Amino acid sequence: MDERTVGVVVRILPNPEQREGFHQNFGCVRKAYNETLGKYNALYEKDKSIRPTYTFLNKLMMESKKKLPYLDAMESTSLQQSIRDLSRGFDNFLKNRHFNYPKFHSKKENRNSFRQTIPANKKIINKNKLSLRRYGEVRFRTSPEYMELLNSSDIKFNNVTIAYDGIHYYAIINITTDLPENLPLTGEKIGCDINSNINGWLVTSDDVKEFFDINHENQMIKHINRLMSRCRKLSRRWKKLQKRLQKWYNKRTNKLKDYIEKLTYNLVKEYDVIVFEENYATIKILIGGEQNMVFPLSQFIQRLKNKFELYKPQAEGVVFVDAKNTSKTCHHCGHINKELDVKTRHWICPECGEKLDRDVNAAINILNRWSPGDSLENTQ
Template identity: 75%
Template sequence: MTVYYDGLNHYAAFNIETDVPEQLPLTEEYIGCDINSNKNGWLVTSERQKEFFDVDHDNQMIKHVNKLMSKCRKGSRRWKKLEKRLQKWYNKRTNQLNDYIEKLTYNLVKEYDTIVFEKNYSTIKILIGGEQNMIFPLSRFIKRLKDKFQLYKSESDGVQFVKPHNTSRTCHHCGHINKELKVKTRNWKCPKCGKILDRDINAAINILNRWFNGDLPEKYLN
C-alpha cells in the first residue's frame, strides 16, 4: 500500500496481483508519429490524425486564482481559501492528463502493432490558448505505450524509433529535401514535384518510411 498527499487530501493506493490480461489480437497495422509543440496537434500521425490536449479552461482558472491570491496578504484567511481552490484546479488538470494518456495509449496499442517515433523525445510544451502552456510528460506517454504493448501485444513490434534528421524537410512523395524550409512554415509546396505538404503529416510519413527502410506502402502516397 502507498499513501500519498495531493495538497488537499491523503490517498491510499493498493497493489493487487491479478492474472495476465487477455492478449489483444494483432492487426498488422503500423503508424508513424511526429511530436510537436504547436497548435497543429501535439501528436500527428502518418494516417493524418492530429491529437490535441485541451485544458485551456483549467489554465485560465489557475491564472485567475493566482491573480486573486496576489492581491491578498499571504497566510490570511482568504489567501488560504484561494490556495485550496488553486490546488483543486491543479489536481483536476493533472487527473485529466493522466486519464487522457491512459486512454490514448490503450487505443493506439489496440489499433496498431507498431508505432514509430523519432529518437529525440523527452518533454514538450503544448501550446494552449496562445501564451498559455503546460509541460506534457512525453517520456511517460512513451513508457505507457511500451508497458501496454508488453501487456496486451507481447508478440508485436511495439514502439520503434528512427533517426530524426530531415523528417520535416524531406518530401515523402519524391524524396526532395527542402533546405530552405523554415521552422514556422506549417504547409509547403515541394519545389521538385509540386506536392502540397502539411509539415507534420509529412514528417510522420517519413518517420514511418524510415522504419520501412524506404519501402512505403502505396496508401501513404495518395
C-alpha cells in the first residue's frame, strides 16, 4: 500500500525542569539561526560567489558553537534543523521570486519552537509518553484516534517539533503511515461563489450558504486589549491579562483551523467536482465586527485539493472557471442584467421573470460554465 507523511499535533505536559530546558532551546535555536545568517551576509558582502548551501551554513554554525559555549550545550539536532530551515529559505528565495530573502528571527514575530530528528526505526511513543532527546519522557494528551495511531507498530517516526504558543506546549510529530482508504465516488458536482461573510462567505449552487462566526472571540480580544491599555505595562495585572489575551487569540485560530478541516472533508466526501471562480485569491473576506479577520481562502482551497488527492485521487477535484458576469446572468434564460448593482442581493430577470438570489445564481452559473476535463489554472 502507498504511504503518506503527516503531522500529528498533541498537547504535551512537561515538568518545570523540562519547560526551562525547552525555553533555553528555543532561544539557542533562534540564536544559531541569526548568527549563521549574519555571518553569511557579512561574507557575501565581500565575496558574491559564495553560495548558501546547507554544508556551508552548517560550517558557519559550528564556528559559532565554538565561540558560544551555551550553544554547544544544547541538543545538537535541533540546531542543525534550524540551519536546514535557513538553507531551505535561501533555496526558495533563489528559485522562486515569490519568496523573500531570509530574515532574522525575533522573539516577538517568530513562534518558540525547535525540531529534533528521530533515528530510523526508533519508537518515541510509549502509550501516553513521548521520548525526547536530552529531555526524557514527556506526557501528552490527544484524541483516542490519534493515540491509537501513534502507538501503532505500522508507522515510522521522522521528526518531532516542540512548540509553545504562550500558554500551552505542543509536539508536532511527523510520521509516515499508510494511505487511508479512498472515499467512493458520488457523481455529484457543485459550483461555489465567494462572497462577503454577511451573505455567506461561500454560497453553493445547491443553495447552501456557509457562515463563519468568530464575533465572540473578536469582542473578547477587543475587551482585553482595552483593559490592558489601562494597566501599567509589565505589572502583575498586565501580565495576567496578556496570558488571557493569548488564550483568546489561540481560540480564534483553532476555531478557524477546525472549521476549515471539517468543511473541506465534508465537501470532498459529498462531491466529486467543486468549481470555483478563477480569481478567488484576490477576494478578501472580512469576518466579525470592528475587528475583522481575513479568511484564508488560499489555505481553504489548498486543503480541498489535498483532501481530494488523499481521499479521492480518481475524482476531477477542484477546478476553476472564468466568473465574468456570473452574478448578472440569469441561469434560467441566459439574459445579462447589465444594470444590476453590487448592493442588490435579490433580483427578478426582466426577460423570463425568474426570481434570483444573486449569490446562488452566480454559483449555478459557475457550475454551468464547467464541463468535464476543463479547468483554468490558478494564477496565484
